[in-house]
Amino acid sequence: MRTLAANGKTPINTLEKGDSKLMWTVKEKLLLGMTTQEYMAQAVRNPFNWLLAVIFAVGLPIIIGRFAFGLGYVTHSSYDYPWGLFLGWGLFVMVPLSASGFMLGTTVEVFGRKDFKPIERLALLNGLLGYFFAVVFLQVDLGQPWRLIYPMFVSLGPAAVLFLVAWHVATYLSVQVAELVPAFAEWMGMPKLKKFIKSMIIGLTIAGIILSTLHQGALGALFTYAPGKVHPLWFSAPFLWFHFFTSSIFAGLCMLIVVSTICKKSMAWRCDANFTDNLDRLTLGLAKGATLALITYLVIKIIAVAHDSDWHYLATGWGQWFMLEMLIGVILPIILFTYSIRNNLAGLARFTALITVLGIALNRLNTALITFNWKLYQEIPHWREVVIVITIYALYIVTYRFILYRLPILYSWKESKDV
């Protein structure tokens, strides 16, 4: 596509073809205004697609194997580690990295910071897809995925934390779909639909804040069921939910910085000036928000260690692992972010965001897998489990790219004059 754009082809960004009154058909819009041959040719030219093809060639048969032969085929069938990488990565890492939707929704719609508008839709999409694929991961992990709606309608256990997670993720998914309907409505040419959603955007956004606060926290609270299993440095009955919630704030913001960087680098043809020219300023703005959340998180982490009186664990091997996680994932980002904001260095802020994202992934994997059962043995996931995680993540990237290429996320839709 980059080559085509360089050759003077403009990507579709309005309902009408060029100067004529003719409308683009849905098929033309799906093919980005190219002929089928042109579209296939550019897809084959892209080396990243070849990588994806290899991943799918290996991974899809194994996913089929998971459903044909059961969980025992792809995992170690551990009774001691009932949750493996599917939830450790797919739920506990994906969900905080998708907090960007409610963060930017709040910033723009509730706090009225319209200057963040150019990146709001990307944040919403990042949220929606992250949650959607967390559910996909969950469906791979559940013993009987076809019973997913049981906690909603068949047999209710409302006092359980997971009940809250299930309901909130389901509701929040619909909220996020609604929040992204305007982009879809523009693309399809349905102005009334867009107006309808716009009329209730404040309600949707505030619902998003409530649901996010609770289910991000609830993911942490899930581990309060295992006080003896999670290492005390990662466990805190009163604070665990707050650790997960606060860290989801900077996790979402940093993931947004990372994703926007990838977009700018790999699909510049799709970004318009409004996005590209504002991105450095927005990156530093997001970095500022992330730094505040990081500082809050650091303080409340220290308070939790003090509250539970876990200081003596710091001298053990687990304690050094804990301090390494805090150093790389929290303290280093605070220093680098502060430096980049002071000196207006968007590039450094982008690099720092990547570290922070990796740091938060380490924190969640530490809680769910690595320090879990610290008194027992260490579980190493089955290789098929790893392949499935990579395959579904690749599927997530493909979906993400498919939508970014088409819907007005990175660019503004040009309204037709007669509408």
Added chain:
Amino acid sequence: MKVFNRRNFLKGGVAGGAAATLLSKSKDAGAAKSFGGYPNSMGVLVDLTRCVGCRSCEAACNKEQGLPAPDLPFDDTSVFEEKRRTSEGAYTVVNKYDTSKDHPLFRKIQCNHCNEPACLTSCFVNAYKKTPEGAVTYDPTVCVGCRTCMVACPFYVPAYSYSSVINPVVKKCVFCYDTRLKFGRPPACVESCPKEVLSFGKRKDLIKIAHQRIRSKPDLYVNHVYGEKEVGGTSWMYLSSVPFDEVGFDTHLGNQPIISYVKEFLTIVPMVLTIWPALFAGFHLLANRKDSKKNEKQSITNGEG
């Protein structure tokens, strides 16, 4: 630009409030006061000093529950070379422990049937039930297979039939509820024990018996009944002649039921649901006050003009 007016504010407020009342009611169940167990629930007292490791209980359980035949027969003692745990094929196992005394001790493991079971409180489809007779039963027909109960169980008891494709379910001891306990009969393992290691009776009576045994033979027993208070009390309780951590028990579980650790989060749920809508609507009004002032002025000028 969006103008915030009274109508929108009310709409948001009503929706938020309705959701709050709806959800917070159900959450109150989680914050209920501690339960402490049914008064007449049954239990089993396991006296480790009497067990010789004959594994009759394992065989009886296997037969009663219709479990698959094990790889090694039940009279094979080579299984004691490793520490086993409950699995989808064995709801109870006996392990051998070398202790500080001159002889090893054997310990039977099965579901301890907690008074306030962690599996039950963590289950989002209510598959578990604590019956008045004391058993913690499980309904496989509603289980989704999230396996939170296995994460929650402090004793590492529930197992999962991972090998099943169509109907994988949790596998654990149910106190022979459907076949025996319901009719007032002791579970199969208790009946099969030749050494009277296992005593079946009302839990409150068993606690008295346990303390009597300790009093009458203070040199034999350590002065602790494991399960009397651990994680809120369990229906199955243990007596031992060596400190309990020497025979594989987790002695750091505390006396609080597992749900008490979760309550700290459950109590904030109704607060977030009720306070957040007003708080953030307020933030919105504050943040946009300049815009609304501008609009007001504009409409006044328009009115004059």
